[in-house]
Amino acid sequence: MTISPAAKLETARIDWLARADALCGQLADNAARHDADDSFVADNYARLKAEGFFSAHVPAELGGGGASYGEIAAVIRRLGAACGSTALAYAMHSHLVAVAAWRWKHQNAPTDGLLKRVAAEKLVLVSTGGSDWLKGAGVAEKVEGGFRITARKAFSSGCLAGDLLMTSAVYDDPEAGPTVLHFGVPLSAEGVAIQDTWRVMGMRGTGSHDVALDQVFLADAAVSGRRPQGRWHPLFHIISLLAFPLIYSAYVGVAEGARAKALEVARRRSADEGLTMMVGELENAFYALEANYERMIGLAETAEPGAEATSRVMTGRTLVGDAAIRTTELALEVAGGGAFHRSMGLERAFRDVQGARFHPLQRMPQLRYTGRLALGLDIDG
Numbered sequence: 001m002t003i004s005p006a007a008k009l010e011t012a013r014i015d016w017l018a019r020a021d022a023l024c025g026q027l028a029d030n031a032a033r034h035d036a037d038d039s040f041v042a043d044n045y046a047r048l049k050a051e052g053f054f055s056a057h058v059p060a061e062l063g064g065g066g067a068s069y070g071e072i073a074a075v076i077r078r079l080g081a082a083c084g085s086t087a088l089a090y091a092m093h094s095h096l097v098a099v100a101a102w103r104w105k106h107q108n109a110p111t112d113g114l115l116k117r118v119a120a121e122k123l124v125l126v127s128t129g130g131s132d133w134l135k136g137a138g139v140a141e142k143v144e145g146g147f148r149i150t151a152r153k154a155f156s157s158g159c160l161a162g163d164l165l166m167t168s169a170v171y172d173d174p175e176a177g178p179t180v181l182h183f184g185v186p187l188s189a190e191g192v193a194i195q196d197t198w199r200v201m202g203m204r205g206t207g208s209h210d211v212a213l214d215q216v217f218l219a220d221a222a223v224s225g226r227r228p229q230g231r232w233h234p235l236f237h238i239i240s241l242l243a244f245p246l247i248y249s250a251y252v253g254v255a256e257g258a259r260a261k262a263l264e265v266a267r268r269r270s271a272d273e274g275l276t277m278m279v280g281e282l283e284n285a286f287y288a289l290e291a292n293y294e295r296m297i298g299l300a301e302t303a304e305p306g307a308e309a310t311s312r313v314m315t316g317r318t319l320v321g322d323a324a325i326r327t328t329e330l331a332l333e334v335a336g337g338g339a340f341h342r343s344m345g346l347e348r349a350f351r352d353v354q355g356a357r358f359h360p361l362q363r364m365p366q367l368r369y370t371g372r373l374a375l376g377l378d379i380d381g
Contacts, residue, residue: 080253
């Protein structure tokens with residue numbers, strides 16, 4: 001009997017969540033050390049790479065692991081409960097793969113070359129979206145055959161283990177005006193240097209250092225996209241829909257791990273009325289977290305990118321961030337004074353989850369965007 005290619009793919013499917021579960025104990029053991037000495041989670045990243053996680057979401061027909069969007073979200077959430085820094089850094093790679101895979105599948109976009117390279121060369125992608133967003137950052141100067149790029153990119157999570165910096169710079173086009181160029185540049189390229197800047201309150205192990213580009217040459221053919229500066233572009237509706245549920249999966253995981261630890265501690269204590277009520281409040285906060293998070297994942301899996309989907313997913317980003325922070329705060333209270341000791345891990349979770357405040361769209365820009373859309377106003381106004 002001949003087995004069809006589709007059947008072969010189905011029988012070869014990997015249980016990515018079970019594979020993540022098998023790693024979580026070791027990742028958790030490493031987390032406190034990396035947090036204490038401000039070091040990148042290099043060993044955790046190496047384990048993820050060895051197990052194929054960086055190509056997991058690349059479609060199987062392009063040489064990848066064929067994991068679904070929901071599977072990758074669940075993996076990031078599970079990693080977040082073990083080590084927030086590992087989960088968040090991995091999410092930054094994963095959302096770049098997710099956008100490329102979605103565009104290849106739904107738009108026939110020529111992103112298959114990048115996806116094949118991720119699978120075949122085991123590439124780690126580094127996002128600079130946290131310092132770029134709609135305006136872009138850096139200067140692109142036109143030269144013969146291409147551009148010279150000068151920029152400093154903050155929040156470049158995972159850059160110490162990265163291969164390709166997926167970034168942008170602004171070219172003052174004499175005809176079109178300020179234009180954001182999108183491109184990838186090898187972190188090993190001449191003129192690219194990692195600046196040791198990541199000394200922060202939480203998510204210390206993400207290695208989110210600044211990356212400086214000093215007159216880096218970019219060939220014309222290497223420019224993957226152009227858009228007007230500072231305006232919502234269809235690409236950013238795709239990014240909003242697909243990136244932020246994955247990024248916030250890390251914070252959901254951190255809060256979930258904190259809740260589990262707090263309940264473990266609380267169950268060893270005498271359950272007086274005060275503790276019982278506090279645990280009830282913790283459970284309410286976690287319920288709100290899960291409900292809003294599941295809606296974000298559902299949007300990413302089914303919605304059409306556009307202004308309305310962006311508003312809904314960004315509203316979810318605010319609500320999920322709030323609920324993750326509140327869940328972790330309550331976990332500290334439920335666990336009691338012992339949670340003040342670093343050895344329990346809850347104070348690290350409390351610091352890590354604060355990062356949920358700072359990704360785009362932050363609260364005020366999100367409220368403005370959502371409010372303008374609801375009123376029928378121009379979202380670029």
